[in-house]
Amino acid sequence: MSILTWTWIITGLSFTLYIYIAYAARAKSTGDFYAAEQSVPAYMNGMATGADWMSAASFISMAGLISFMGRDGSFYLMGWTGGYVLLAMLFGPYLRKYGKFTIPQFMADRYYSQSIRLLSLLCAIFVSFTYVAGQMRGVGVVFSRFMGVSINMGVIIGMALVFFYATLGGMKGITYTQVAQYCVLIVAYMVPAIFISMNFTGNPIPQLGMGSTITASGAALLNDPGTQGKYMLDVLNGIQKDIGFGAYTNGARPRIDVWFITMSLMIGTAGLPHILIRFFTVPKMRDARSSAGYALICIAILYTTAPSIAVFARTNFVKSINNVKYVDAPSWFKNWEKTKLVAFKDKNGDGIMTIAKGKWDDPKSKNEVKIDQDIMVLANPEIAKLPNWVVGLVGAGGLAAALSTAAGLLLVISAAVSHDLMKGMLKPDMSEKEELVWARVGAGVAVCIAGLFGIYPPGFVAQVVAFAFGLAAASFFPCILMGIFNKKANKEGALAGMFVGIVFVAVYISYFKFINPAVNNKDGWWFGISPEGIGTVGAALNFATMWIVGKFTPEPPQEIQDLVGSLRYPGKLVAPPSGGH
């Protein structure tokens, strides 16, 4: 059977499964809709969190991105996993003890202020929409590349599916579909990686394969018998030098910038509402801790494989394309040329493909080959000569990654509208039934707006992803942390801190991305910190402002301090009994 047939069959089966699960897990109450009735087992919550977290970009683009960046790409790897250590120890268990449904509500209760609720819900909506725009586009792109339908048609199919299970099932439906989506995406990611690692090094574990020596069959694949018995990374470093790049295992970015970006991504992860609300869905505090552990296992399986794919794919790509006559190019190169992910422009007219520094369409550069970062994952199964069904699986995996992330984000938006804006601020006396209607309407409207972003992608999407992490890092992270670990953190401090953090990050990023992009380089940045890493500074400013303002303003009321105390222990106990034990 052809690749196209396989893709339709596997995707069709997976979609049927998602719809069935969503129908079986439809929500009957607001507790169901916002928090899956707090009955999700920890390991399932871990899998759902993994699917929630790993987006179209993680699945399709990350390995390729890293393959171009070498060691510098490690800030994505550490930054997008290290946040879970913070979640497990600093946030998850205590938010579960608090037990309500949204982050703006936690902020409003902890800081006894409706203004902070409004600020938080605006932040949550902004961050989630920034993120979801890319996901719906991702669905369309996968559809168009693997199944030959137009991008817009793909977006509409994806919208219809998410609309169905998000409005029907809320958090409950989303959670159980995400569990299924995690299984699909991780199988789709690992199968090609395992085969490729076997082909090159004989080691079936890609994480170890990347540090192993090349076998005879690997050397044959690379068309270079001399590489047999050499370490994979040494060979890649040699190749990089041959084509005029720095060694793959060395970094080019200033270390201070890598440091700040890593920190910003970590604390941004821990401040993202769609991840935080997952901790409301488990039965107990101890489940919140272990579900962070399960989540990071699920995520780390993919995140430790991505750098191996990057190494294998880069080595293979350069070896089989560079200095090869175009007429002798491998068949996968010709196949993927149709998608414009790879291209060749014979600048010097010698018929030989040359890979070098610079852009392929820049006449001043010697580089003649366009390599889109997505090719590294998408073309992998073909490069490794795997059967057609594996290629079909990769399409279904990419869709699972994009859809699961989109659904989680849409729920945050819907809950911010129905629970915080309507029930919490505008219409506090409405019934649960009415709130559930609002939640469904909110989810439905959010899906449609996200779909519009997918069909008419705003040009600034890529620019504002830095915004999402920077904002989450500079607004939610410090306020939630202090809200749990410092009983004396008060309303005035939190409001001032959030305000300073948000304004600082927004101004810094806007300046370098929109107002004066000409100086967006390491000489223009303050202290060499890029807009991607500025969330760390924003968070520090938020902490400092909270502390200083808190010194000069009244302490929080006693019942708030008691509330904070009660978050720190499992069980119902709040006030100590008089007369000891």
Place this chain on the structure above:
Amino acid sequence: MSVHATKELQAYWKENLKIIIVHLAIWFFVSFFCGIMVVDQLDAYMIGGFPLGFWFANQGSMVIFVILIWTYVWMMNKLDIKYDVHEG
């Protein structure tokens, strides 16, 4: 749910904080220190085909993050039982 004196709950919280600080120190050490600050110096050593610093940045810190969460889970579950605050 048993009844507790304030002092015991404070002791529970203090032990929790200590455990968190130790874990976060390791978290910081493997990623920010080994994976970024001294990465070039560590690259002088090899484990298998990996320069050591590169390994921390690309693989090691993530593996250690997973281990850290699970040792935290394990220690806290023990602590819950020690102070008799475990749920159900």
